[in-house]
Amino acid sequence: xxxxxxxxxxxxxxxxxxxxxxxxxxxxxxxxxxxxxxxxxxxxxxxxxxxxxxxxxxxxxxxxxx
Ligand SMILES: [Zn+2]
Numbered sequence: 001x002x003x004x005x006x007x008x009x010x011x012x013x014x015x016x017x018x019x020x021x022x023x024x025x026x027x028x029x030x031x032x033x034x035x036x037x038x039x040x041x042x043x044x045x046x047x048x049x050x051x052x053x054x055x056x057x058x059x060x061x062x063x064x065x066x
Contacts, residue, residue: 003043003061004031005050015051017043022060040064 002020007030010016017040018025025031034046040061047054056064 002036003034005034005047006031013053015054016057017047017054017061018057019060022057024059
């Protein structure tokens with residue numbers, strides 16, 4: 001599964017990580033590709049290299065959402 005992090009923030013500063021199949025995946029110009037991983041946990045680690053505050057999408061990455 002390919003994962004992406006949203007450029008735009010939600011709830012005052014959180015960048016949300018989505019999988020490629022998510023209905024809430026942002027448009028191409030509003031997301032950064034994180035890579036192709038088996039688990040969202042790995043994508044989250046890479047997202048944290050980009051942004052200090054990240055969270056998994058509740059819809060596509062419930063295991064990484066809190
Ligand atoms: Zn999502």
